[in-house]
Amino acid sequence: MSEKKATREAYGEALAEFGGQYDIIVLDADLSKSTKTDTFKKKYPERFINCGIAEGNMMAVAAGIASTGKIVFASTFAMFAAGRAFEQIRNSIAYPGLNVKIGATHAGISIGEDGASHQSVEDISLMRTIPNMVVISPADAFESRGAVLAAIKHNGPVYLRFGRLAVPYINDSSYKFELGKGVTLREGSDITIIATGLMVKQALDAGEVLAGEGINARVINIHTIKPIDKEIIIKVARETGAIVTAEEHSIYGGLGSAVAEVISENCPVKMKRVGINDKFGKSGKPLPLLEEYGLTAENIAVNARKLLNK
């Protein structure tokens, strides 16, 4: 399928779609056109609150609104949500276990030209360390829609990670999102590629490349990074004996770390992590940047071959 859509776009549409059925309040911090919460704002202006350029305040306001029984979505760029407002999220949202959904857009280096100051590659790690926090990183538009609905239905804080870049569909309209469940997208017995976000498509492409070389790679999409699907990870470790992880995030603390934690305690197998290797990003067009930082199908395949000594 050649059709593409940015996950932030799907996020805005999902808010507008479910805003009729559910009494949700949407907050933004002067970025509604970019985060796409303006799609919701146009339909339900009375339930949209612009908080101005004040992310720390926005998160704690969200906590206050949620404490009165409402479901709140608070949106800004991932850098200013998980980054700037980390402690407000931890102490005012997660500690009291409040029903705030953080819609963090423009995550990763694929935000592109804005450069390192805006490229959040630490947010999964930060959010994953907070007790009570659910962390979701959807791979395409259909998964994003499902993730928004699951976040609405889940009682408690959720961090939703969306991207700026239009990404190809890997699912279709029949897709059922199951919180906390990894999805097997390709069967294989030689090695497993576990990916999240826009790297899922790259993992699938790597699977194709490897198949051409006689390597059968299983491909797993982990959209819910916390709570992580331990069962599927232990299963693929047992059955395939080698794992490559792939994420548009630092190799410290993200999906790769989460997978390593599970397998090292349960079923240690050889592993490699594809991600941002302890570096800041920089300005550039998204695709060449992803290439330069090794976030490609080709680099996943290279790492898979290395693990299998091929």
Next chain:
Amino acid sequence: MNNKELMLTAYKVRRHVLDAVHSAGSGHPGGSLSICEILSLLYFEEMKNLDTQNPGNPERDRFVLSKGHCSPALYGVLAEKGFFPKSNIMKFRQIDGILQGHPSLKDVPGVDMSTGSLGQGISTACGMALSAKLDNKDYRVYCVMGDGETEEGQVWEATMFAAHYKLDNLCAILDYNGLQIDGNIADVMSPIPLDEKFRAFNWNVIYVDAHDFDSLRDGFAKARACKGKPSILIAKSIKGKGVSFMENQAGWHGSAPNDEQYAQAISEIDAVIKELGGNI
């Protein structure tokens, strides 16, 4: 430089802004165009001990662009000053260029602080000014902030800090253009009245016209003369200044002109440059 030469510089900077965002296909023209006179006066008259051969000269006055998204204006003035070749402008925001989307201290000669996350630059400027006091040095620190930026609570933490430590070597300039991304500052999240807030925080408040060199010059002189407290120039400006269709339009905050719009914008800027006797 006389006012005419300064104006010529400001319009050359405007040209760099347009070249930068057009060649990149992204970036922030509106707030860049509103600070061209401010930056030209700072870099070509007000700031002392700048040395393009030694950008790190410890005695130099410092500049922090707290509203880092307006990097095209800063890069334009740094290029005019000679900190790096002008050819870099056409590589703005590109993977093989040095000019990052937001100012980067370690990548760009002449940049004194990395910024881009609003509200933090003014705090870093406080740190520089405090350090000058600790070392008994007499360099000054200048910091341009956005009016929307003042919605960040950190701005007021910095404001309190600067007054508490009597940082009279700190001069903030507020680009009072009345617009942020989602619309008028008064509609999105009003920080108004800003002058009274800064005065209540014990700052010396000076009103200037952001596009008038005499007014700006007078403002900087008043700031320098004020002892015992930090100063802020509240600089009434026009977002998108110099390009008719960009002026006072929130929509031009963060979008690049297409080829046709670029040609139109450049022709307006070049007309002024010609009128001022400059060559293009």
